[in-house]
Amino acid sequence: MFLSQLPLPPAFGPAVALLLLAAMPASSAAEMPLSERIAQCAGCHGEDGNSQLEKIPSLAGQPEFFVLNQLFLMREGVRKIEAMMPFVKDLKDDDLSGLSKHFGSLAPKASGEAVDPAQLQRGAELVQARRCGSCHLPTLAGQEQAPRIAKQRIDYLIYALKAFRDGTRSGAETLMSASVAGMSDADFVALAHYAASR
Amino acid sequence: MHHCMMRTALLAGTVLGFVAAGPVAAQQPTPTATPSAAPAAPPGFSPMDKSNPSASQQDTNLKPHPTPPIATAVDKIPVDKLKLPAGFKAEIWSHGHPGGRTMVEGPKGTIFMGTRVIGRVYAITNKDGKREAKVLLQGLTQPNGLAMKDGSLYVFAINKVFRYDNIEDKLDNPGEPVELTAKFNLPDTIHHNWKYVAFGPDNKLYVQVGSNCNICEINPGVHGQIRRYDADGSNMEIMARGIRNTVGFDWHPQTKELWFNDNGRDWAGNAGPEDELNRIPKGQEGANFGFPYCHANGIADPDVKRPNPCAGVVLPAALLGPHAAGLGLKFYTGSMFPKNYQNVAFIARHGSWNREKKFGYDVVIARPQSNGTAKIEPFMTGLLDDQKNEFYGRPSYLLQMSDGSLLVSDETNGAIYRISYQPPQKTSRAH
Numbered sequence: 001m002f003l004s005q006l007p008l009p010p011a012f013g014p015a016v017a018l019l020l021l022a023a024m025p026a027s028s029a030a031e032m033p034l035s036e037r038i039a040q041c042a043g044c045h046g047e048d049g050n051s052q053l054e055k056i057p058s059l060a061g062q063p064e065f066f067v068l069n070q071l072f073l074m075r076e077g078v079r080k081i082e083a084m085m086p087f088v089k090d091l092k093d094d095d096l097s098g099l100s101k102h103f104g105s106l107a108p109k110a111s112g113e114a115v116d117p118a119q120l121q122r123g124a125e126l127v128q129a130r131r132c133g134s135c136h137l138p139t140l141a142g143q144e145q146a147p148r149i150a151k152q153r154i155d156y157l158i159y160a161l162k163a164f165r166d167g168t169r170s171g172a173e174t175l176m177s178a179s180v181a182g183m184s185d186a187d188f189v190a191l192a193h194y195a196a197s198r
Numbered sequence: 199m200h201h202c203m204m205r206t207a208l209l210a211g212t213v214l215g216f217v218a219a220g221p222v223a224a225q226q227p228t229p230t231a232t233p234s235a236a237p238a239a240p241p242g243f244s245p246m247d248k249s250n251p252s253a254s255q256q257d258t259n260l261k262p263h264p265t266p267p268i269a270t271a272v273d274k275i276p277v278d279k280l281k282l283p284a285g286f287k288a289e290i291w292s293h294g295h296p297g298g299r300t301m302v303e304g305p306k307g308t309i310f311m312g313t314r315v316i317g318r319v320y321a322i323t324n325k326d327g328k329r330e331a332k333v334l335l336q337g338l339t340q341p342n343g344l345a346m347k348d349g350s351l352y353v354f355a356i357n358k359v360f361r362y363d364n365i366e367d368k369l370d371n372p373g374e375p376v377e378l379t380a381k382f383n384l385p386d387t388i389h390h391n392w393k394y395v396a397f398g399p400d401n402k403l404y405v406q407v408g409s410n411c412n413i414c415e416i417n418p419g420v421h422g423q424i425r426r427y428d429a430d431g432s433n434m435e436i437m438a439r440g441i442r443n444t445v446g447f448d449w450h451p452q453t454k455e456l457w458f459n460d461n462g463r464d465w466a467g468n469a470g471p472e473d474e475l476n477r478i479p480k481g482q483e484g485a486n487f488g489f490p491y492c493h494a495n496g497i498a499d500p501d502v503k504r505p506n507p508c509a510g511v512v513l514p515a516a517l518l519g520p521h522a523a524g525l526g527l528k529f530y531t532g533s534m535f536p537k538n539y540q541n542v543a544f545i546a547r548h549g550s551w552n553r554e555k556k557f558g559y560d561v562v563i564a565r566p567q568s569n570g571t572a573k574i575e576p577f578m579t580g581l582l583d584d585q586k587n588e589f590y591g592r593p594s595y596l597l598q599m600s601d602g603s604l605l606v607s608d609e610t611n612g613a614i615y616r617i618s619y620q621p622p623q624k625t626s627r628a629h
Contacts (some may be wrong), residue, residue: 065264069315071236072267077337078317088230095267130243131251133262167388170356171315173262174389178246178411 008050011120030090035099040087043101049106050151061108066147067100073171109149115154115197123194129178132195140198145173150198157192158185203377230559243266244390246411248501249465252416256468260452263592267316269296269612276590279580284622285313285536288578291605291616292329295320299525299609300394301597302536304344304421306366309597309614310334310351311607312344314392319344321369322614334365334372337471340443343393345403347429352378354393355407357386359431361408381431385410385420386611390443399454402426407573408443413463413490413501424458424478438478440511446595447526450566455480456514457544457564459524462493464552471497473522475545475564475572494543515564516572521550526595526607534602544577546606556582559589561596561606578606578617 006182018025031060049060064186073079075088075096091099099195127133127140141150149157163169165188182192243249250257272293279437280288297316303309305403311320311331319335331393335341335353343354351365353375359382361374363367382405385391398404416422424438424447437456447458460474467557471493491499491507494517498507518524526546530539542563549559561578581591587612597605604617 065266069264069267073315073317076317078315078339080337096268131258134251134258137259145259148263167386173264173315173316173391174340175262175412177388178244181242181244181246181411 030089033100034095037087037091037099039100041067041103048109049103050111051156052111053154055159056153057160058108058111059103060106061141061151062100062103062148063142063144063146064100064104065144066142067103069145070098070171071096071099079169079171085138108148109195110151111153113154113196116193119190119193120197121122122187122190124190124198126183126191127194128162130183130191131193132179135173137174140195149195152192152196154192154196157195158188161188161191209222216320228435230629240513246414247465248411248415248553249463250414250501251465254465254467256441256465259309259552260552261624263549263610265297265315265609266612267296267584268608270534271292275608275613277583277613279590280395280578280615281297281580282578282617286617286619288606288615288617291614292322292331293611293613295322295614296612298607298614299330299594300342300344301565301595301605301607301614302344302351304346304351304585305349308366308369310344310346310365310533310540312342313600313609314340314342317355319342320446323369323553330331332369338587340392343395343405345395345397347397347401347403347417352395352403352429354395356388356391357384359384370586374493374517377429382427383431383434387421392445396447397429397445398426398456399431399449400426403429404437404447404456406441406444406447407491408445409441412465413499415490415502418486424456435484437483438476438485438487440489441476442489442490444476446525446545448529448543449528450477451529451531453480457529457543459518459527460487460489460514462521463499463521466500468553468555470494470520472520473518473524475516475518475524475543476512476573477515477570480568481513482512486510514568515570516574518545518555518562518574520548521553523548523550526593528596528598528604530598530604532598534623535604539563543572543575544604546596548575548592548594549589549607555584556587556589558582559592581608614618 044053044056045059051058071088073085075091079116136149140150164176239557241578263427271619275290278292296582297313298311298320300312301309308324315336318333319341320331322329331346338355341353341355345352349364351362353360359378362375389410394406396404404426407423409416418439419458422439425434425435426437427434441460444458444460447530455477458476460476462471462473476487488511490502491504492511496508524545527543529541529543542565545562547558547560550557559582563575563577564572566572582589591608592605594609606615
């Protein structure tokens with residue numbers, strides 16, 4: 001599951017947020033063609049849906065249901081992300097479908113963060129032991145409500161896993177809290193490097 | 199096998215803290231210690247799940263079914279697939295409320311609906327013979343627990359409790375609720391802690407506290423219980439413990455005993471252990487129902503073991519089937535259905551996820567027997583295609599209307615079905 005629960009990841013600081021808010025025509029928020037909405041997303045999540053910004057998740061290749069569901073939950077305030085609210089608050093159900101189809105159709109690409117080969121074996125063991133593939137698929141490509149974690153940004157994965165463990169992320173299948181229970185920050189680093197490398 | 203029943207009226211204070219730092223912490227793996235060792239050995243993948251799927255010999259890619267956040271279009275709602283006994287009829291009573299599950303009725307006839315992940319509470323009103331559904335509350339964390347008392351709506355989300363007084367007078371603007379979270383002092387765990395709540399015949403508010411895991415050691419003073427409180431959250435008592443997760447209960451109209459569903463563990467095989475329908479026998483309030491050591495009709499857990507696992511455990515009144523996921527449970531007291539449905543429990547089975555061949559997705563009835571057990575019979579079927587191994591809807595909760603008809607919510611389709619009964623036309627008997 002992606003898109004942070006905490007108010008603002010460091011990289012999504014005031015500068016980025018203001019830039020985007022300024023770029024959004026104020027009058028057209030409620031009625032906006034899908035292409036404009038997609039262009040808005042690209043500002044942070046990448047032109048091709050693969051994020052180049054720290055702790056901003058990549059959306060390319062995410063399961064359609066996952067994107068639709070998370071946009072819905074953000075719009076409704078179940079997942080409270082201040083930085084996302086201007087972009088999601090006026091989304092109609094048709095927009096949710098359109099955006100989820102769009103991101104689902106894009107090709108996921110690794111972020112370019114350096115993958116530490118020393119983390120991969122431990123990461124693979126943890127994926128096995130924690131049965132991540134049961135919901136995220138053995139390829140970690142995700143399905144239905146479980147997001148793609150393969151090729152996701154390393155810094156974002158670590159951030160999201162901590163949020164699940166520490167109970168600051170809502171709007172997910174509650175099994176996820178059992179899946180990360182008792183894991184250390186070091187485990188999350190290993191998991192993130194492994195998933196990003198898939 | 200010991201079938202003796204424990205007689206304990208436990209107050210939480212007597213056992214709080216009993217296991218918290220004990221077995222659970224002791225069994226935690228030390229994942230960073232030996233990075234080059236073999237993958238963490240079974241049993242268990244985390245302190246909150248001691249299961250061993252390879253031993254269960256199930257498809258390891260089974261996963262929970264998602265709930266669509268967008269409702270099914272009315273012409274696609276599978277009401278035509280529903281099959282009922284002769285004389286019963288199903289119709290769409292309302293629709294357009296995605297994820298709607300639990301239902302309670304206000305004194306003025308409003309039906310309130312709780313949800314899980316979607317985070318909404320709906321209010322459904324009657325207008326010109328048609329139902330109108332509106333979003334009353336949103337942005338809550340799994341507000342599945344709803345109860346109604348003296349015109350006040352109680353909303354239990356995960357770890358949050360609110361009361362909206364005179365709610366039916368302010369459906370357009372419910373305003374600020376009275377927050378009772380601190381008074382109820384529920385554990386701050388997430389898994390299996392979306393709530394089911396209901397007022398009992400004693401006017402106490404009964405509250406589910408699930409086991410916060412699939413299968414693990416729990417602190418019986420905190421998790422795996424049914425509690426009861428005064429309506430303001432005071433005077434908590436544990437009414438039953440050793441429960442994995444009950445998300446539906448009701449009181450027998452005559453004996454006033456509490457009957458509850460308990461959904462069995464996952465990753466111990468396609469065959470079960472089967473879900474339970476339990477009864478708290480009179481005088482045995484606070485009794486132990488077996489979790490995590492003893493399941494179903496006395497099956498020892500394969501992963502969390504102790505000697506004599508079923509000693510002192512109250513065994514079920516009936517088994518509800520493997521991974522069936524019984525949610526809503528209602529004893530029928532109306533006058534519309536035939537006499538042999540009086541005081542019979544209707545149970546909505548949400549349907550399996552941790553089972554290769556899907557099971558449930560229906561409504562069954564439980565006929566209480568004089569010896570305290572119950573017999574399970576089919577009632578509403580048709581939402582599961584056995585051949586294709588696909589489901590078309592998920593019956594979730596039940597509500598008896600004042601005319602004696604029965605509402606069944608379908609979480610997947612965002613719809614409510616109304617089940618009514620008309621005696622079959624008497625065919626004129628010759629001579």
